[in-house]
Amino acid sequence: MDVNIHLSDPARDFLLELLNKQKVDGIAARLFVTHPGTRMAETCLAYSRPGEEKETDKRLQFGDLVLYLEKRSLPYLDELEIDLAEERMGKQLTIKAPNAKKPQTSSDEHKVLQRDCRGQQVPSGDPVVIPAGTEVRVTQALGGSYTVLYQGNLVRVEGKDAAALGLANNELQFEPPADGSISEDQVWEAMATVFDPEIPVNIVSLGLVYKMEIDQSRKHVDVDMTLTAPGCGMGQVLVDDVKYKLSMVPHVETTDVDLVFDPPWRQDMMSEEARLETGLFF
Numbered sequence: 001m002d003v004n005i006h007l008s009d010p011a012r013d014f015l016l017e018l019l020n021k022q023k024v025d026g027i028a029a030r031l032f033v034t035h036p037g038t039r040m041a042e043t044c045l046a047y048s049r050p051g052e053e054k055e056t057d058k059r060l061q062f063g064d065l066v067l068y069l070e071k072r073s074l075p076y077l078d079e080l081e082i083d084l085a086e087e088r089m090g091k092q093l094t095i096k097a098p099n100a101k102k103p104q105t106s107s108d109e110h111k112v113l114q115r116d117c118r119g120q121q122v123p124s125g126d127p128v129v130i131p132a133g134t135e136v137r138v139t140q141a142l143g144g145s146y147t148v149l150y151q152g153n154l155v156r157v158e159g160k161d162a163a164a165l166g167l168a169n170n171e172l173q174f175e176p177p178a179d180g181s182i183s184e185d186q187v188w189e190a191m192a193t194v195f196d197p198e199i200p201v202n203i204v205s206l207g208l209v210y211k212m213e214i215d216q217s218r219k220h221v222d223v224d225m226t227l228t229a230p231g232c233g234m235g236q237v238l239v240d241d242v243k244y245k246l247s248m249v250p251h252v253e254t255t256d257v258d259l260v261f262d263p264p265w266r267q268d269m270m271s272e273e274a275r276l277e278t279g280l281f282f
Contacts, residue, residue, distance in 0.1 A: 003069065003078040005031075005060060010084040011093060012065050018272075019047070019065075026050040030057070031077055032070035033100050035139035035147065035154065041076065041100040045093070076100045110137050111148070117164035119155040122147065125233035128155055138165065142195040142202075144172065145241070156237065176250035182214050183249070187221055190245040194238060196228070203238065207269030210260060219253035221246050224260045235259055 019027050030048035035041050048068050053059075056071040069077055081096040117130045130136065130150050140147035144159035146167065157165065172193060174186050191212070192204040203209055203225065211224035223242060227235050239257050246255045 001058075001074045003058070003074050003080075005067070005069075005077065006079070006081040007062050007065075007067075008083045011082045012062050014084050014091060014093065015045075015082075016065050021272075022047060022049075024049050028053065028066035028068055030068040030070065031073065031080070033073040033076040033097065035149070036073060036076040036100060037102060037137070037149075041097075043077070043080065043095050043097040043100050045082075045095065076102070110135055111165045111167070113164050114166060115164050117157060117161050119148070119150075119157045119161070120234070120237055122154040122156055123232055123234050125235070125237050128153075130155065132164075136165070138167075140195075141167070142193075144193060145195070156234075172245060172248045174248070174250050180251055181216055182219065182221065182251045184212075184214060186249045187212060187214065187246065187252075190249050191223070191242055193245055194241045196234075196238075201270075201274045203242070205271045205274035206265075207271065207274075208265065219251055221249075221252055221255045223255070223257045225257065226260055226265050228265050230261050230264075 015029055019029065027050070028048045030046050030053065031043070032046075033041055033043050053068045054070070057068040058071065058074060060067045060069065076099050077097060078099050079097075081094075083094045083096075085092050085094050113130055113132050113134050113136065115132045117132075119128050119130060120126065121128055128150070130148075134150065136148040136150045136155075138146055138148050139154065146157045146159070146162065146165060148155050148157055148165070172190060174183070174189075177183050188204060191209060192202045194203045195201065196203070196206065206228065208227065209223060209225050211222070213222045214220070215222070223246070225239070225242065227238070239259060242257045243255050246252055246257075
């Protein structure tokens with residue numbers, strides 16, 4: 001499919017500057033849309049290191065800048081405009097995607113439930129049961145969970161219910177440390193598979209994890225985390241997701257995950273990669 005992407009020269013140069021800071025030969029950028037064709041659609045720009053691009057991606061080149069476009073997002077990326085704005089606090093990329101929220105017909109995004117499926121509405125967190133035989137649209141599949149569009153609402157479906165969607169359950173798997181200890185790297189890796197159900201950014205990159213401590217003698221992990229918005233109805237869902245992912249780390253026997261709101265979360269707590277994915281630069 002042919003798509004028209006409008007990239008200004010200042011935006012291209014700024015993106016190249018960001019990519020060069022990663023000091024990775026051949027690094028590119030990748031464009032995709034989460035929750036495409038819905039009012040929750042978000043157009044995302046992410047780093048794409050060599051080998052991270054998909055075979056089905058569409059490759060575009062703007063001078064020295066290479067952009068990869070996700071195949072299923074192509075109809076929603078048509079007529080996309082990327083520019084650079086001078087804000088009071090610095091430069092910021094601006095992304096306009098006029099087709100991101102427009103419904104499209106794409107059979108590979110739709111699934112017919114093979115059995116009743118439990119889920120939680122986004123962002124309220126209210127429980128819902130989607131009946132067998134219902135057709136839903138899969139809008140996000142990250143961190144082992146899925147977000148689907150059902151009757152005009154977004155619903156988060158846990159990986160353990162992936163079979164109801166006819167999809168694989170991508171559970172975490174770790175190699176147990178031979179000395180019987182809890183690996184700090186594995187703990188962080190597990191938490192990095194917990195994603196905001198509305199945007200494709202994990203809680204670690206968002207800067208939502210304030211504290212992580214391991215007590216090796218008790219085989220215990222203690223975590224303090226926050227939310228981007230204190231009133232978010234998905235707070236307990238994310239806490240439970242963190243606990244579940246931590247329970248899959250070898251030698252972890254107990255966990256405590258607490259929601260805290262002091263200090264309040266700020267955008268500058270995000271990693272540079274997360275800012276690139278959400279288009280926020282300061």
